[in-house]
Amino acid sequence: MYRLGPEDYQSGRHIRKILRLARASKEDVFFDLGCGRGSLCIVAVLEFGVKKAVGIELHRGRAAKAAASVRELGLADRIEIRNEDFMESDLAGATIVYSGLQEIEEDVALLERELRAGCRVVSLFLPFVGILPAASDYPFYMMKLPFKKTRDPLTWVEKTLFKKASVAEFYRELDNDREYRYDKRALKRMMENRLSGGTGVPTPKVKVV
Numbered sequence: 001m002y003r004l005g006p007e008d009y010q011s012g013r014h015i016r017k018i019l020r021l022a023r024a025s026k027e028d029v030f031f032d033l034g035c036g037r038g039s040l041c042i043v044a045v046l047e048f049g050v051k052k053a054v055g056i057e058l059h060r061g062r063a064a065k066a067a068a069s070v071r072e073l074g075l076a077d078r079i080e081i082r083n084e085d086f087m088e089s090d091l092a093g094a095t096i097v098y099s100g101l102q103e104i105e106e107d108v109a110l111l112e113r114e115l116r117a118g119c120r121v122v123s124l125f126l127p128f129v130g131i132l133p134a135a136s137d138y139p140f141y142m143m144k145l146p147f148k149k150t151r152d153p154l155t156w157v158e159k160t161l162f163k164k165a166s167v168a169e170f171y172r173e174l175d176n177d178r179e180y181r182y183d184k185r186a187l188k189r190m191m192e193n194r195l196s197g198g199t200g201v202p203t204p205k206v207k208v209v
Helices: 012-021 039-046 060-072 107-114 153-161 167-176 184-194
Strands: 029-033 052-056 079-082 096-099 120-124 135-137 140-144
Touching (some): 012 039, 012 135, 039 052, 167 184
Parallel strands (some): 096 120
Antiparallel strands (some): 120 140, 135 140
């Protein structure tokens, strides 16, 4: 399944929020999965001093613009732009990974296989299903390898919404969030597969429109 990063990338305020949440520093190697035009990689290097940044972008035009910006700023020795699918890319060496893409079933297994212990993973709008965030600054969530997992749906929902809520209330909140667009079928399937025990509360049937 191919996924593209957003055409209009995160605002400057959100870019810095991501990097602060991940505690980016000169010791880090930063990967942006779906890097758009490369703004996050550039800020990570120039303002947070990461020793290397790698932007991975499947869209050829956006990847070309990102690479051109990197060259114009004289940062080609510290920022690498890859025009490829991150599912097929080499993530070795990453200490921070950001993904603004909607999660699919294969993501958790891929990151657990490719990333080393201690790596921080920041996601947009939701933590990975069944993974408890180590920190959050909405709309971003930071998770650490090895991932801390739960099969209790109410525990995961509480950590996601920052309040106690039922699974049905969780879906209603997503539906009412004008900024968030998601594949209901895919999310429902992942929740059914990964969240099942601990509360006796089943995942509700979701009407897909």
